[in-house]
Amino acid sequence: MSRAVAIVGSGPSGCYLAQALLKAAPELRLDLVDRLPVPYGLVRYGVAPDHQGTKGVIRQFERLFERQGAGFVGNVAVGEDVGLDDLRAAYDAVVLAAGLSADRTLGIAGETLEGVHRAGRLTRALYEHPDAEPLPELGPRVIIMGNGNVAIDIVRLLAKTPDELAGSDLGPVPSAWLAGSGIEEIEIVGRSPAAAAKFDAVMVKELAKLEGVRIRVLGAGASDDPEGAKKIAALEAIDGHGAGPRRITFRFGLTPMELAGEGGRISEARFQDAQGRAIALPCSAFVTAIGFGAEGVLPRDALIGSAADREAGVLAPGLYATGWFRRGPQGTIPDNRADAQLLATRILADLEAEGTPAQKPGRNAFPAWARAVGYEGWKRIDAAEIAAAPENRCRVKIASRETMLALALQTEECPQ
Amino acid sequence: MNIMLLYGTETGNAEMLAEDIMAELDGDHDVECRNLSDFAPDEFDRSRLHMIVCSTYGDGELPASAQPFAEALKAAAPSLSGIHFAIFGLGDSEYEETFNFGSKGLAELLASHGAVQIGERITHDASGSDMAEDLAFPWAARMVALAEEKIGENA
Numbered sequence A: 001m002s003r004a005v006a007i008v009g010s011g012p013s014g015c016y017l018a019q020a021l022l023k024a025a026p027e028l029r030l031d032l033v034d035r036l037p038v039p040y041g042l043v044r045y046g047v048a049p050d051h052q053g054t055k056g057v058i059r060q061f062e063r064l065f066e067r068q069g070a071g072f073v074g075n076v077a078v079g080e081d082v083g084l085d086d087l088r089a090a091y092d093a094v095v096l097a098a099g100l101s102a103d104r105t106l107g108i109a110g111e112t113l114e115g116v117h118r119a120g121r122l123t124r125a126l127y128e129h130p131d132a133e134p135l136p137e138l139g140p141r142v143i144i145m146g147n148g149n150v151a152i153d154i155v156r157l158l159a160k161t162p163d164e165l166a167g168s169d170l171g172p173v174p175s176a177w178l179a180g181s182g183i184e185e186i187e188i189v190g191r192s193p194a195a196a197a198k199f200d201a202v203m204v205k206e207l208a209k210l211e212g213v214r215i216r217v218l219g220a221g222a223s224d225d226p227e228g229a230k231k232i233a234a235l236e237a238i239d240g241h242g243a244g245p246r247r248i249t250f251r252f253g254l255t256p257m258e259l260a261g262e263g264g265r266i267s268e269a270r271f272q273d274a275q276g277r278a279i280a281l282p283c284s285a286f287v288t289a290i291g292f293g294a295e296g297v298l299p300r301d302a303l304i305g306s307a308a309d310r311e312a313g314v315l316a317p318g319l320y321a322t323g324w325f326r327r328g329p330q331g332t333i334p335d336n337r338a339d340a341q342l343l344a345t346r347i348l349a350d351l352e353a354e355g356t357p358a359q360k361p362g363r364n365a366f367p368a369w370a371r372a373v374g375y376e377g378w379k380r381i382d383a384a385e386i387a388a389a390p391e392n393r394c395r396v397k398i399a400s401r402e403t404m405l406a407l408a409l410q411t412e413e414c415p416q
Numbered sequence B: 001m002n003i004m005l006l007y008g009t010e011t012g013n014a015e016m017l018a019e020d021i022m023a024e025l026d027g028d029h030d031v032e033c034r035n036l037s038d039f040a041p042d043e044f045d046r047s048r049l050h051m052i053v054c055s056t057y058g059d060g061e062l063p064a065s066a067q068p069f070a071e072a073l074k075a076a077a078p079s080l081s082g083i084h085f086a087i088f089g090l091g092d093s094e095y096e097e098t099f100n101f102g103s104k105g106l107a108e109l110l111a112s113h114g115a116v117q118i119g120e121r122i123t124h125d126a127s128g129s130d131m132a133e134d135l136a137f138p139w140a141a142r143m144v145a146l147a148e149e150k151i152g153e154n155a
């Protein structure tokens, strides 16, 4: 008799967990449930379209479904289409790997002005997430607030020329939007000094490849800490790069105080520097890229708050958490892999310790899942996206949920 | 041929490729596959071919699972004379300046302790159009053939 495990979320943490579980226990009945009709979470909708190499981990995840027997249950939101308690009743173990997708906000005056945007929403629009809002009008002067890799991704994409996006999977609508954006100046502002910035030095170095920009770095300072020194060295190396039409300016140590505007639209961001001086920067758009939180369908913060062993990812008997959902919005794809491998060991030990309880029904408890998107359905979407790719693009994403579902469910009565 | 297949990985691609190479060679050869994180420098064996698959991470650095091994090797500084290895690298040409520095550095480290490299280091580019196994399977077959000459068929 085999045990049944449901993983909520098919992003890198869910997939790496499934990989580790099935490697050690190939007989498990394992399903990855995702609210989207497509798998892989932020590998598809977060990792930048011009970083296709990073998306190469998808080849590993495909094996889960093609060789290791995992099931994909797409277009099913846990907490909406199926209750968490019902899922727990049907499976021996349920793991929440649902990520964190709500943008954190600054909590200062003026954040509701027109022209104030959030990194998660903006990237979802750029990367054609089915639930995305339309792309906004940014105007000529954009401030990106935040010093993580996501902020650098946005700077790089906004600064790229159309030629520099060759080989990516950026869609025709976002590509046209970028080409016609009219952006003249991008300022990236960090609250901390450069030495404490969260971005990786190599992300900064990559900016030196941009052809259409000129870069300046203001107040990077110095650091005794080797990690900090590496970041400062990378910043110094790109300072003065290029003579292109778009200017990129790095600023550090500025605490945002207020966003101000006229007629409901932002025109100025006000900061305070380390010495307490007021600094005002004019802008036509202001994008916060300061991290993510729970978006509410699952009571994440309550579940994590009352976790039996948060570090180990044990929320309650038979209920676990991993990835960003457990740790918060920190860490890259490899961190999720390490996290998932530890949790797999724990889950298998817990299942073992339970002895042999009665067989749980797993997916058979949910006849409605016959209309969910299975892996075969996703592969039809995938094939259509690759086949329709224009020249200079490796794929063209289908942005609408209806079109995805029409393709995925066309010949399929039940998920494989 | 008796083969120790070792991998150094950060996001799992090298591990998957090593498992694929193992499946390809198994049957004809006696192959053991291990993560470099579970391999100690004193386990090198003169009668074996050591085939290494290693990625690159950060800014041209070794991937996480290869780092403890490299540290241990530097610390113990054993003589690896008479040890044979072949190496395949995973990298991404998006990182032009440090393309495949992980496998390059590891090969240099082993050579600096006296190990002998068999054949050329072959690299895969995650931004290129080749599948890693399409490069790695022919590479593995060539390396085994070369090693059979050098180490001896019955080793």
Ligand SMILES: Cc1cc2nc3c(=O)[nH]c(=O)nc-3n(C[C@H](O)[C@H](O)[C@H](O)COP(=O)(O)OP(=O)(O)OC[C@H]3O[C@@H](n4cnc5c(N)ncnc54)[C@H](O)[C@@H]3O)c2cc1C
Pocket: A008, A009, A010, A011, A012, A013, A014, A033, A034, A035, A036, A039, A040, A041, A042, A043, A045, A046, A047, A048, A051, A054, A076, A077, A078, A079, A097, A098, A099, A100, A123, A149, A150, A153, A297, A298, A322, A323, A324, A325, A330, A331, A332, A333, A334, A336
């Ligand atoms: C814009 C951006 C760019 C990034 N770029 C990189 C990069 O280049 N390299 C790198 O290493 N890391 C990058 N990261 C970090 C990386 O994406 C994360 O570490 C990783 O995706 C976290 O994995 P996860 O599986 O926990 O969450 P996610 O990838 O967010 O996956 C969560 C999944 O759960 C699903 N889900 C959510 N709620 C429900 C529900 N109620 N029911 C069912 N399913 C649900 C979602 O649809 C999603 O598929 C980036 C992050 C962002 C935001």
Ligand SMILES: Cc1cc2nc3c(=O)[nH]c(=O)nc-3n(C[C@H](O)[C@H](O)[C@H](O)COP(=O)(O)O)c2cc1C
Pocket: A053, A054, A056, A202, B008, B009, B010, B011, B012, B013, B014, B015, B054, B055, B056, B057, B058, B059, B060, B061, B063, B090, B091, B092, B093, B095, B098, B099, B100, B101, B126
């Ligand atoms: C953050 C990051 C940094 C990387 N740095 C380099 C690099 O400096 N040089 C290189 O050739 N490849 C680099 N790569 C590419 C990886 O080596 C490549 O994706 C490889 O397939 C990963 O294999 P793995 O999953 O076994 O670690 C990097 C990838 C990432 C995500």
